[in-house]
Amino acid sequence: MCKPRAIIIIMTFLSYNALVSQFNIGYDPSIQPSDNMQYFSPKENDLFVGDCIPFSHDGTYYLYWLIDTGHHASLNGLGGHEWVVSTTKDLKIWKHYPVVLGIDEEWEKSICTGSVVHHNNKFYAFYATRRIVDGEVNEQLSYAISKDGIHFEKQNPNPFYTSAPGYSARDFRDPKTFVDKDGVFHLFVSSKENESSIKTMDGAMVHMVSKDLKNWELKPPVLTGQESTPECPDYFKWNDWYYLIYGDHGDTYYVKSKNPYGPWEEPEYQALIESWSNVAKTAEFKDNRRIAAAWIPSRKDDMDHMHEIFGGNAVFRELVQNKNGTLDTKFPAELVPNSLASIDLTLLMDSATTKLSESKFLINAPNGIGAAHFKNMPLDCRITAEIVPKGAHQEYGLILRSDEGGSGGYKLRFSANNQTVQLHETKINSVENLDKPITLDIIMKDGIIDVEIDNRRCIVNRLMEQKGAVLWFYVKHGSIEIKNVQIAPLVK
Numbered sequence: 226m227c228k229p230r231a232i233i234i235i236m237t238f239l240s241y242n243a244l245v246s247q248f249n250i251g252y253d254p255s256i257q258p259s260d261n262m263q264y265f266s267p268k269e270n271d272l273f274v275g276d277c278i279p280f281s282h283d284g285t286y287y288l289y290w291l292i293d294t295g296h297h298a299s300l301n302g303l304g305g306h307e308w309v310v311s312t313t314k315d316l317k318i319w320k321h322y323p324v325v326l327g328i329d330e331e332w333e334k335s336i337c338t339g340s341v342v343h344h345n346n347k348f349y350a351f352y353a354t355r356r357i358v359d360g361e362v363n364e365q366l367s368y369a370i371s372k373d374g375i376h377f378e379k380q381n382p383n384p385f386y387t388s389a390p391g392y393s394a395r396d397f398r399d400p401k402t403f404v405d406k407d408g409v410f411h412l413f414v415s416s417k418e419n420e421s422s423i424k425t426m427d428g429a430m431v432h433m434v435s436k437d438l439k440n441w442e443l444k445p446p447v448l449t450g451q452e453s454t455p456e457c458p459d460y461f462k463w464n465d466w467y468y469l470i471y472g473d474h475g476d477t478y479y480v481k482s483k484n485p486y487g488p489w490e491e492p493e494y495q496a497l498i499e500s501w502s503n504v505a506k507t508a509e510f511k512d513n514r515r516i517a518a519a520w521i522p523s524r525k526d527d528m529d530h531m532h533e534i535f536g537g538n539a540v541f542r543e544l545v546q547n548k549n550g551t552l553d554t555k556f557p558a559e560l561v562p563n564s565l566a567s568i569d570l571t572l573l574m575d576s577a578t579t580k581l582s583e584s585k586f587l588i589n590a591p592n593g594i595g596a597a598h599f600k601n602m603p604l605d606c607r608i609t610a611e612i613v614p615k616g617a618h619q620e621y622g623l624i625l626r627s628d629e630g631g632s633g634g635y636k637l638r639f640s641a642n643n644q645t646v647q648l649h650e651t652k653i654n655s656v657e658n659l660d661k662p663i664t665l666d667i668i669m670k671d672g673i674i675d676v677e678i679d680n681r682r683c684i685v686n687r688l689m690e691q692k693g694a695v696l697w698f699y700v701k702h703g704s705i706e707i708k709n710v711q712i713a714p715l716v717k
Contacts, residue, residue, distance in 0.1 A: 252309065254309075261319075262288065262319050263539070263561070264521070265538060265539040277290045278506060278518075280340070281508040282374065284511065286314070288313075288518055290310075291306040292306065293535060300335065303362065304335030306335045309325065312374075333355075334357065337354065340400060340459075342404055342410075350377055353365065353366055354367045366400055392418060399458060403460060409435070415457070416431050426452055428454050432444040432445065451473060452474075459471075463513075466482070467483070470497065475500070475504065476499075477495075478498065479552065496682055498653065502520075514543060517542040521685060522537045541557050543558075553682060562668060564716060573598050577596070578596070588700045589615075590701065591703065594700070596700075602695060604669070605669055608710070609711045610711070612639075613705065614641065623698055626688075626694075631695075635686070639656075646676070650686075664680070665677070
């Protein structure tokens, strides 16, 4: 018969082994694709990409990302997430590694989003640990240290910080860290104010500083007045501007300033907002570039009318900085999926369409709608084209994966008057100059449709059900010229 102490030891051992078994998720880095990470999701059918944590050091781009199983349902909905990393030196060839920050203890219900900084020849990973305290969900701060950015050792005490006076203990996560010129560590932490002027706008970003990672001082918050917890913050200086990026209900916002901590300026438009590209974070890359990484959520039951659920595919954007500090986005050239040679397709026209040359046609429909279409489209392909509006119009656009009757499929709509681009049910705003010539780059891969407009704005959606082989161009109450349409099947 076991003595009480022996029973406790055995029960602890069994409990720990049960936990390890539960999180032996079966992720195999050796089977993941090494040639392209755009729209990456693990090969394993039940694993998905969650929040992305890009970081750059010494010419290497590190993509830390939350590995998700069960669409956030693990551990009674608390997530059960862990950190994995994939690295590249050129954005073309990638190397994948096993879990770098995992669930090791029974009380760790999720290794949440955070950030990495390199200081004094060490990598520091700061993150929140989701746990149950007195029957309530709490999020508390932890960190780990590594010599190579791959093999991390959690530090004690763990967590090292439980909650900040005046802020929510339930929402206290996603620390963004940086080290200033004096060697002081700064953390921006996503939270909510316990007392705010407007109760429904209590989201805030806590500012904490420390010289020794033991004693932390609270500074005034760097951001307040948000309608939700400002998740997954990012912070960086790029040329003459400082940027603070954060998520609100999944969308990514940013503010800018000439000063490190504000006062912040709202940009003219929010190019990082793409409803199906969640909580983008960035890292520098060679030649003063910045590459953002986010994740495309899954749809419940893989049906087009259903809502998003946690976990899906990685998606990358390259940031473009304008003179006034406003940001644009485009496809990183190295991450465009490989395609075969452009295929020849026959253009079918209605009475409103005139073929001007082998690479150009005009649709003129001032009194209604005019259209032209291509048949026998590959399901997964890259489409590039130029569209030149000829005067005023109500809208123009394309219908992707449609049929010969123009039913089904997914509309990609452009409205110069409203400055909007809409892809099925999702929309981006403040897209200027849609009354002028634009270039389009469209990637259709599996259930993802991704669009770049003029190397300056992007919109993506997950659309699973329609698989038609007809591509339509149309204009309503106006006239457009379409040039240089190229359709290239993607390499399998």
